[in-house]
Amino acid sequence: MRGHGVHGHPRHARGVLPVFTASANLVVPAVAPIQLNDRVRIVQLANFYGPRSGGLRTALHNWGRGYAERGHEVILVVPGQRDSEEVLPGGVLRITRAAPVIPATGGYRIVNPRRVADVVRGLRPDVLEVSDRLTLRGFGGWARDRGIRSVVVSHERLDRLLGQFAPRRLATGWADAANRRMARNYDAVVCTTDFASEEFLRIGAPNLHRVPLGVDLAMFHPGKHDQGMRDSYAGPAQRFLLHCGRLSVEKQVERSIEAVRLLRREGHDTRLVIAGDGPRREALKSRARGLPVHFTGFISDKSRLAALFASADVSLAPGPHETFCLSALESLAAGTPVVASQSSALAEIITPGCGALASNRGSAFAEAVSSVLEIPANTRRASARRRAEDFGWAESVDGMLAVLGDDR
Known part of the structure; x- marks a missing residue:
């Protein structure tokens, strides 16, 4: 052709x-x-x-x-x-x-x-x-x-x-x-x-x-929402944030932890689940001490991972050098909006309604999460899924x- x-x-x-x-x-x-x-x-x-x-x-x-x-x-x-x-x-x-x-x-x-x-x-x-x-x-x-x-x-x-x-x-x-x-x-x-x-x-x-x-649009789908899984990580009134990825320096996982710290300081009842493993796991656990942050370790079961994405309120992707970030796209496919670094390739993928872009500071990520959560849940989830369907x-x-x- x-x-x-x-x-x-x-x-x-x-x-x-x-x-x-x-x-x-x-x-x-x-x-x-x-x-x-x-x-x-x-x-x-x-x-x-x-x-x-x-x-x-x-x-x-x-x-x-x-x-x-x-x-x-x-x-x-x-x-x-x-x-x-x-x-x-x-x-x-x-x-x-x-x-x-x-x-x-x-x-x-x-x-x-x-x-x-x-x-x-x-x-x-x-x-x-x-x-x-x-x-x-x-x-x-x-x-x-x-x-x-x-x-x-x-x-x-x-x-x-x-x-x-x-x-x-x-x-x-x-x-x-x-x-x-x-x-x-x-x-x-x-x-x-x-x-x-x-x-x-x-x-x-x-x-x-x-x-x-x-992205595998059948595997990562809003229909994979698991209320039991969500209840195991967050209460009915709590906001469930998810960071999925390798625990290494370039992923800037600290920024997700700092965002939760600031959100809670401002009165937002949030919990963060960090799914993944890597060389910085112990250092990150130390940094998250005293905060409602749960480390799952690496999740090899794709069905479980899909349910985790579909059950969260917002996913975080703070890596400033990401050239694509498949985990963010999997989150969108599952109907969960993404807050990402504005200096990464996700600036090309995240559109209004399906998430937000933030500068590379914990305070900016906290502010972006708050703005996304103000969008009605059905609206933001539908928008996230529509964007993923382009890939x-x-x-x-x-x-x-x-x-x-x-x-x-």
């Missing part, structure tokens, strides 16, 4: 928006496009993947299942405790290679790229999809040397990550240099939001595409396949 997207350029299939710039500074010698009309072998690579790796794992599994449903052979190569092979629901073959746990990361593992290359060499892929721009970034050049089409997915903002440890100007320079090298080595760079795309637009990457993620996994899979095959 042909059409025209932004700036009059050809538009990709539903779900993907190619991002073009006027800069000619970065030239990418692309491998010839492949045809995805017939069955092809797609190999997905990722580090920082595990039972508790949240959005990355969810995206890889849903994309892989979607590719397989459309008739392609899909193989996922990831790190784990031991070498193994397993066919996942949906038909994806997952090959796990033993890798050590990285200290102080809450269980993340990184498999040696040489071991990954040994596996991929034997698989002889038609196209390589890499969801790790740090430890596996070299596979763009590896694929080009072998005439294999390669796509890298940027799940994070490198300039924002580096900016947590270095002055902004220095972090931006480092990120730009690294991103130029990576963009040259891959046939396509995929970002999930405009926010995530900004650092590639800044360097004039000509092979940049935007493919939004999706389906089928559209996301179509978008990724358009990029993987360069179907222009």
Whole structure:
């Protein structure tokens, strides 16, 4: 199908928006496009993947299942405790290679790229999809040397990550240099939001595409509301706030705790449930001492998680560097509005009625929660669900396949 997207350029299939710039500074010698009309072998690579790796794992599994449903052979190569092979629901073959746990990361593992290359060499892929721009970034050049089409997915903002440890100007320079090298080595760079795309637009990457993620609209649904679960966390007159995500520095869980402290000081009877685990769990428990804050730990049961989202009054997403935040989208799908950081990609997703954006202060989050709770419950819940319905996994899979095959 042909059409025209932004700036009059050809538009990709539903779900993907190619991002073009006027800069000619970065030239990418692309491998010839492949045809995805017939069955092809797609190999997905990722580090920082595990039972508790949240959005990355969810995206890889849903994309892989979607590719397989459309008739392609899909193989996922990831790190784990031991070498193994397993066919996942949906038909994806997952090959796990033993890798050590990285200290102080809450269980993340990184498999040696040489071991990954040994596996991929034997698989002889038609196209390589890499969801790790740090430890596996070299596979763009590896694929080009072998005439294999390669796509890298940027799940994070490198300039924002580096900016947590270095002055902004220095972090931006480092990120730009690294991103130029990576963009040259891959046939396509995929970002999930405009926010995530900004650092590639800044360097004039000509092979940049935007493919939004999706949400399981059947699993995460307002009908999953569980009154018994709600009663176990909050009384009839209390406000039930939820923070769901990894307990790590970049997620800024402290801001959710501070918001509850301030809301209670102002006379609002609120309780906060923090669902997730990570390296900062004990420090956060200490910070929440004396407040009605409950830590559930990591929730592996999707049905239980869906019920938790559907039973809360408001979800909090204070991470200032989020490039998409699937947990926020799952909350919206369950009919629960989200208060999010205005400096994150959620500024593109949260619209009036389905939540609010706040500056990166606990007081701003407390004020935003109060404003959302003033909206009638039925109105805010219906608005949240409507917004989530704009993000389906089928559209996301179509978008990724358009990029993987360069179907222009």
